[in-house]
Amino acid sequence: MKILSLCLYQWRGNNITEPKLLASAFELSSFGFFKRKAVQEWCVFISDTLVKRTNESQRQSVKENNYLCHVHNRFDNLACVAVCDSEYTPRVAFALLNKVMDDFNEIYENKLGKLEEYPFEQIGQLLTKFQDPNQVDKLSKIQRTLDETTIVLQDTIEKVLERGEKLENLVDRSEVLSMQSKQFYKTAKKHNSCCIIC
């Protein structure tokens, strides 16, 4: 029951073509030394593609191997992605995404697009706080009738991509992934093992 990564983006508005990463936090201590960098890059890559592929004011959950990625694309040009494992309660994950975006707005309200950098340290604190969903979940439990019906569930990341798009092409074209991760993806595919995180 863990969250691997939490990424906050600016998307749509002010002539932005690619989602702009505003802040991110990672919790990768369960991976070995050599895999951590690749896993981190993959989390960012998945977050990027998911943000692009969700519509405005939409929430999505995408399953990939043993992990569930939760995306929330909000109306105020902010989008947030959390990569969690399949045990983590999705309701709490979406509460976390909301909280991250609300906290960011408190500091940088109406300043999106005007500043160059947006230092946002609280994202790391929130990530560690929410690793244990039980402690954080008390209030959201009582408000049980949330609008959960608006959350869409996708089985694999390939369903999120547009027609004719292949994950391999996206990987090759991506600037976020280093040569190492791309090679890792190719060799892993050859050996028929799961390409991404394990």
Next chain:
Amino acid sequence: MEGERIYTKLQQIFNSGQKIKEFGVIFEHVSVNSEYYPLFFEEGNLGVHYQNILPLLQFSLCLFNQRSTLSEKEILILTKILLLVNPGFVTALNKRRTYLYNGSINPEKELDYLDILLARHPKIQELWIYRFDILEEYFKQNKNQINNINNKNPNNNNNNKKENNNVNSNSNSSSSNNNKEENNNNNNKNNKEINERLEKEFSICSKCADIYPRNYYAWTYRIKLWKHLSDPLSLLLEELNVTMKQFVKKHLSDYSALNYRQFLLKEIETQLKKKKKKKKKKQQDEILDLYFQELLFISHLQTNYPGFESTWQHRKFVLKFIANRQKKTFFKMDLEIRKEWEMILEDQVSDLENENLLKLNQQIRLRLAPIYKIFLDEFNFEESENEQNEQTENSEQTENNEQTENNEQTKNNEQTKNNEKNLQLLNHISLKNCFSFDIEMIYCQMVLLDYEVSNFHQQRSCGGSYKIWLIEFVRNNSYDLNLNTILQSSIKLMKKYDTTHKNLWKNKLKLIENSKKIKKK
């Protein structure tokens, strides 16, 4: 000859005695100027480029085939390097095993070496078996060392006893005491070492279970470790109450962890029976207490995280034990409770809208909270809410700021008093006194209601089979004929209400009716 070059570099690193924490495959080339080119070695992390692995493997296999010509030292390093790349190579493992029993391999260092292998491949059976052999050898060697030291002292003791008659007895007894102290110190050191080593082993098991869930080999190895402890009771309790609880909370779908808890409970029982100090009844009470605490723990998990089948399976085990020990109280019918929740179900059966489900939820929770000690915070809020409303009315009438501040302070004080009262009530009603299968049925109903209301990603019939199992279990174990008729009526009620498990109920009813016919015949 790339393979040979990499082989010699690895040999260098191993011979230099530096500690290796991890081994991995890298995809970027190391710069030519670095010390260990073409290997990557920083802060104990050893990496080999993926294009170099195949030549390395070919070269070492070639060498391995010529092992009859090689010296012992060479074979040791060869097998070490071979196993790094291919830990499943059993011939090399067995070769190392022969050297272990020979005495050429230090068990402690070998255990550290195995840590590296297991971190990458936590589910290779032969590695775990080998690890157990190394551990046994390690403890043997430890014992021999201490026996050698202790053997010197008893010889002195014997000599002292002979001289006792002639020499001052005080000095002799003090020297014999010293020897005893030394022996004790050595034993304590031994115990400390054993405990330290076992702690490391436990942490490796948890790490491997973390990497690969439901890791059978890691958990069975963990169970075997307990044989090495002489007085494990306090450690067992700590493991049960502290470490395993944390682990289970983080890995709810890992049924092997819950199975390990079952083993711990059984083991504590056998250890308690060995200690014949207390009377039988007290022992049994202690053991029952443990199982009730387990039930509370698992209920807490289930209400917070509905949707995990493993917790329900574990609940079956705990319930069977409790029901068999407390037959009279468990199989009795609590008519008040039964009437209450049947009425609730009948009222709400027709309206399955969300609002009514929530109301039903709250009524059932009120009944269950003090018994299973769940929803503690919710009910503190509920009871103090009424008092808060009264006080806000009072504060609105006064206009002075200071007085409102005072009212807020009195609010907080009264809230804490309320919380204390509630806690006292909760402690007064214990699960033991009122636990019956009726309560268990309501509990199931409530948790599964929760799960259906917030049915999200887990689309399994989680816990539904538990309800059915419970009814069968009660039916098979009680001798009260009235129970059967009332059980049938409750099954029918739940069939109406429980739309997701309709088919399950239909089939079960048929089976129950058929079994009745067979019995009559």
